[in-house]
Amino acid sequence: MNFSDLGLDADLLRAVTTQGYREPTPIQRQAIPVVLQGRDLLASAQTGTGKTAGFTLPMLQRLSAGKPAAKRQVRALVLTPTRELAAQVGESVTTYGQHLSLRSHIIFGGVGQQPQVDALKRGLDILVATPGRLLDLQQQGHVDLSSVEILVLDEADRMLDMGFIHDIKRLLKLVPSKRQTLLFSATFSNEIQTLAQQFLSDPELIEVAPRNTTAEKIAQSVYRVDREKKRELLAHLIKQHQWYQVLVFTRTKHGANRLAEQLSKQDIPAMAIHGNKSQGARTRALGAFKSGDLQVLVATDIAARGLDINELPHVVNFELPNVAEDYVHRIGRTGRAGSNGEAISLVCVDEHDLLRGIERLIKQTLPKHIEPGFEPDPNATPQPIENGRRQPNNARSQRKPRKPNERDAAAPKRRARR
CATH class of the missing domain: 3.40.50.300 (P-loop containing nucleotide triphosphate hydrolases)
Known part of the structure; x- marks a missing residue:
């Protein structure tokens, strides 16, 4: 199977080809069609399996078909537990969306907030953020999450481990109840399943690797x-x-x-x-x-x-x-x-x-x-x-x-x- 078999647009296929990728990984083969259909998704996969492209590519395609974001509004929100992961997801968004007219930005703590505030003022099609800094900016009135169409919780189990559950619940109250939600986790722990039951609607379940296994290679x-x-x-x-x-x-x-x-x-x-x-x-x-x-x-x-x-x-x-x-x-x-x-x-x-x-x-x-x-x-x-x-x-x-x-x-x- 090739990426062209998954229903992706030509602009995205061109970006994928430029990166040297030819065949999708198992998580990409299963996740991309589900996300393109607009369904909620609960996915478990080992690290290094290509899950970031598994949600980034179809998210970019769905957003490119809609209207641009208004001022201070966000159309797609990706929450990550750490600054490093936020930066890497943001880099993937930029790389795969290089031929699309979509605005994206990364927000995390530890750096000055003014460039982040300036980016939010213009409105963003995709915002990649860590929960703490995003809540700080929301409480200051710099961001409006009432128009979020797609919500992604990446490394959700790690966010729970790090104590972000209360921040996540506060943020989920700020996004529309009618949205597409994608939850990615390395494990399907009881806590993750409880979270999915609370915030996902009839999700497609994908499990690429057995729980808590290590890579064969x-x-x-x-x-x-x-x-x-x-x-x-x-x-x-x-x-x-x-x-x-x-x-x-x-x-x-x-x-x-x-x-x-x-x-x-x-x-x-x-x-x-x-x-x-x-x-x-x-x-x-x-x-x-x-x-x-x-x-x-x-x-x-x-x-x-x-x-x-x-x-x-x-x-x-x-x-x-x-x-x-x-x-x-x-x-x-x-x-x-x-x-x-x-x-x-x-x-x-x-x-x-x-x-x-x-x-x-x-x-x-x-x-x-x-x-x-x-x-x-x-x-x-x-x-x-x-x-x-x-x-x-x-x-x-x-x-x-x-x-x-x-x-x-x-x-x-x-x-x-x-």
Whole structure:
């Protein structure tokens, strides 16, 4: 099957061809005809399966057949959990809509709002936004959502994880009840199904991959190592195997900063990306990594979804995530769109329970390795995991207050303020 078989207009097919795409992915084959029909959609697919084009292409076609947006009004609204994902969806809208006369803009926190306000004044056919900043601008009277024809909730499960459920419900009260709603999620959790029942009307159900599975083209393995030797082992593996583009995950922002600094001192160019970094710093780091100028990008789980890096060869879990599902999302950054990828986890004695939980979730026993020279101490005893579920009871009271501009990119499990 070709894209031309899906009912897309010539202008969109030309844009798709320019990007070098010939055959639609499974999610695109199933989703595009449904969206073109105007039906609501509840779709689950692994990251890297092409779901963004699955809703962007038919949305552009439907909007191009209607009247342009009036001042301050929005015709299609795409909500995303993070700034990075918003930027990438916005880039897809621009790329695929390059031959259409549609206005689009991206809105998220962490940057000045005046350019966003100016864009909203003119009216937008497509607005891609994170919930926090959009609500702020709506409350200031800068945006009118009463004319939204198409609403997309992208990475809806991630938005729930990050505590955006109350913001989403407030925004849904501002859009017309008669609209087309598309909900995309990596999993069909009970919470997602409840959300769909509340806000979707007789949706078409699409599930491309079984729940919580990992991509077949990702080679997964574990290196057992003492916690104090993880950094040396990571540097050793990068140099020995000549890994030129590595995405490394840590649990904490401080840990990401420290690891990036230590790798850089060992002549391995590295930068960190997380919620405390300014949007400019995050954009520069991601740009350098994508272009190949930066060898290692160290990230917290804010980057586990939405980072679209073509043919990323290596993902390393420097520390295992506290939530097993996040392992699936982390390693889903590699092995995308048919490419092969490698996911390696450095596991110390503290993380044996976390590893068993991951293996139960993905229904696989991951191969274990011990690198010569980095043999773990067989007598080592587990220590409490920093920022993990085994924190002391008073750990929450010791946390520093979060800065206002982190609202749209806070760590998972944050609860939105009422």
